[in-house]
Amino acid sequence: MKRVIYLITFLLALGLVIPLKASVQIKHIAPQFWWAEMKNPKLQILLHGDNIATYQIKVKGQGVQLDEVVLQESPNYAIIYVDLAKAPAQTMQIELRKGKKTISIPYEIKQRQPDASQVKGFDASDVLYLIMPDRFANGDRSNDQVRGIHPDVLDRSNGFARHGGDLLGIEQRLDYLDSLGVTAIWLNPVQENNMPEGSYHGYAITDYYQIDPRFGSNEDFRRLVQQAHRRGMKVVMDMIFNHCGIHNYLYADMPSRDWFNYDGHYRQTSYRTVTQSDAYSTDSARRIALDGWFVSVMPDFNQRNRHVEAYLIQNSIWWIEFAGINGIRQDTHPYADFDMMARWCKAVREEYPLFNIVGETWLNSNVLISYWQEHSRLAAPRNSHLPTVMDFPLMEIMNKAFDEETGDWGGGLFRIYDYLSQDMVYPNPMSLLTFLDNHDTSRFARDQKQASNQDRYRQAIAMLLTVRGIPQLYYGTEILMPADKAHGDGALRADFPGGWPTDSINLFSSAERQGAVAEAWRLMSRLLHWRKGNAVIARGDFKHQAPQNGLYIYKRSLTDKAVTVIFNGTDAEQKLDHSYWQELLPIGAAREVLTGQTIDIHQHTNLPKRSVLILEY
Template identity: 35%
Template sequence: MVKLYVFSTLFLFNIIIAQNIEIYKIEPPNWWEGMKYNKVQLMVYGENLDNAEVKSDDLTITNVLHVENDNYLFVEIDLSKTEAGNYEISFTKANKTKKITYPIYSKNSASNIHQGFNQEDAIYLIMPDRFANGDVKNDFVEGYVDSFQNQYSQARHGGDIAGVINKLDYIKELGFSTLWLTPVIENNTFRSYHGYSATDFYKVDPRLGNLETYKTLVKTAHEKGLKIIMDHVANHIAIDHPWIKNLPTEDWINGSVENHFHANHHKMVFSDPYADSSTIKHVQEGWFVKYMPDLNHKNNFIANYILQNTLWWIESTGVDGIREDTYPYCDQKFMSNWAKTIIAEYPTFNIVGEVWTGEPTFLSGYQANNKLVNYNSNLPALTDFGMRDALVNYLNGKESIYKFYTTLASDYLYPDANNLVTFIDNHDVGRAMFYAKSNIEKFKIAFHLLFTTRGIPQIFYGTEIGMKENEDHGTLRKNFPGGFPNDDRNAFTQLGRTDYENDIHDFFQKMLALRKAHPALAKGELIHFPPQNDVYIYFKKADDELIMNVINTGNNDAKIDLSKFSNIINGKINFINLYTSEELLNKNDILKIEGKKAEMFLVE
């Protein structure tokens, strides 16, 4: 009897121990008083959370939602009347209680945060791992699988947020107003230096820095008059995300690791009146690759999680905009609400969605308030792959400049063509100089067009020194010379650049300076004429400023009959070449332009 009693007591003791509640993580880790978004879903991760009773004396708990996985619990709280402070939440099960403190902060009241971005800005795109190494101590971090091998194109090279902070003056002096960094959140998986394979949505990857480092970047940039765009990914996660081995709900992701759709890329399905539902399903629910599980935004828990995560980063850091990755592959109803909620919370903010299609008829449907499609995306800005394709095809010789003209002529499809982010190269496509086959004249013409027509221009780091790498991702994301220990030269300085690099660098610096000095270039009304004999002419007009752009893509000099533009020039006779400052007096209505040359004139 004694032995049986002891055994029974131990058995019951083990059951009680096994049922003890453990709380390992709550996300979001905090919230703020005074937010419009004040009904917050807390995702609680721990052990033995099934049937747990959740209480708080001071926080208003409106709902406690249990799911099939007892490692997770969802608690809905109403913060509409809650002031900043630390609040206790208790979790009780089988007479055992676990208490945690949940912080509510005061909102950031600084005046230079959440500024948005617009056509007066110019964006400099950085992949932190490949730009500059400002802290060699974080090159190797214990427990992280993606190794540091700075000579291997697909591995980590050691660049970090501190390196970007160190180079802010270089970027500002070059003339850019805005930085877009590829994602900085934790990517503890293989070949993930790029940042697009999240393993923790609330943590900066320690090989790049930490949350305080990122906040320092934003604060320092703002002090220097620069803006920051954060890259965010709602569509997918890494196969090594902890969720995958322990899904909160069965439908947390689309399909399963063993059985899922592969994404197709028919992004026109959302505006196609004849699209079959199965086609839409493959776009929205398909996995890009087998190691990037696709999140199911129809699940309200994950939908709330992603929305709150975005708001948390914006409020925590003070960033000025979001670039949302793989936008069309997400559930569009969810993304519409996502964008609407963010803009309602931060009215001066801007969001650009990556929509990789070069056809304006389909691309335009993703912009907010487009009356030509049957839903409102609420997405303010788009990546302009239409202009990009036209400029690349000019550079590689597949199309004449006429294609660029017709692309702009399609702008009637967009509710706001000025709110398109225009570019030639980025972290996913070959370098502009690669497509130009090292033809510097064509390269400069293409970027003249990019900076002086319409939209918000963006370049990829290193393009300003003429990097010419091909379309291989590891190759085109080459290290910036001088950003890393033991580099044999420093291209961040004039002396460290070659003559070729200085020529291109100075061209960008001049162009960006002119864009700042002459508002018509950035935000003026565009008036253009069909290209004739390889010559494309357009004007930019703002208030009393008029600038004439003449693009001669032919090999021979061209004579421009200015009388054809008399209704715009309106009797003005003084033409100032903005590149050279040379003044030309219009006496005979003839303007001569060299072959393979782009010029612009202030008309007075």
């Protein structure tokens, strides 16, 4: 019996159908298995197979209670709801009956690990390193193209094609990431994207329970997480609940029309998700924004369908339990139904109290973004239960501030002072995800000229890693990779030099990093390692004052320790007025983090142009 169970699980993992006594074919079982002793004992099991609805369905198992069997418009689906509150770990049986024939499908309820619910999420003590797996490193060339998967072109010269990066390539570079000093890696989607083109980015999922075989297997993903954990690094998984890929079996053979918005027919979204919070929005404007499709090949899920909701919630819990991931980044969060997404956040965090979720909240003001953070007064009495939101306005400001002259009433670093002074709109500013760029934006260095500006780089990295919030870095920032979105998304997602055996240069190797690249890498690594375990930066209070003479200063403090960060936001040497900044400056000597020297700031009258000091005391 065990061999039969293992065979069925293996076939499902490969996406193969399971013939049972030649009378019914099970194409998909989602999820493939579950666990006993979950806090929420309710389980939805989705069965997909030809004419499966013509069978009478029962379950047999110790303590397993069958609550409901739901048939859909399509005869190829049956949705089973069971209660496992009294069920121990076991292999229960799902019985399909037709006439005198009975077909039994073994379904495993695994024993849960004792500490599974205590998985630790990411927070302000972490720095996330964002990786697009297809563009980082190719560790296994045998999976570059896989039989049964759409032959999306493998062409490294084409920014829209697959390049061959995979999970093993990332695993082989974990020592590099550890030496750099990051504490968490966030991966763009790694689930199956069996799409004929553009599948490299991962945002058109075709099977939510399978890793794309061109990246590796489910076990490969779990091993990557385990290897990261052994180095003290966390892993954040990208998920997409707003839409899937048009070749997802749930769309290609829809359970029912109401699994997708507009009955599964393409209607383009307006992208105006502000309608969710706009008190004056018309119903039609709100509907097209939320129910419209992101693009024509990404059908929009109807999260108001209770079966869709259960499927999506369980999928995220399954990956947490199976792989031990430490966080989820939810793509296009405001495009989905507010109430369903709130229930999802709540369900995940009830099962895993220490877990964290960050929603992609790409809106143009702090007021609009604050609406989406849990306990927002602006959304009350509704509550998103979403702990972390992405600080896109700060990203936009930082991409301008270090190029401008800072005045006492505007420009340059005054923009940052002015923006941070409005943090009262956020329920929890320390739980904002802060970043200079990501896979959808121009890189912080848009061109080689900006990449060679070390003052600009030094100030930006110093601020990102010391200001309030949870910092996120985009792969390649540490080696000054430039890109402008005007040249297409492929440019933003270029291959990391050295990730492929045929690369002419390997910037994973310290021996091949030279000049400005080596200097940038050392600066980044020095700050990242200093930040590790630094309670002042992770939890300390934040105080600042309006810029004066082009200088901007803020202070982080916790009990008897503090860090003061001083910026000269101009192209000229500036005088430091000690009396104006007195409350934010150390009284005596302090260690300057970037140089390691001990200095007394009161002995300094002038600060060089575009300089930054990080004083620890």
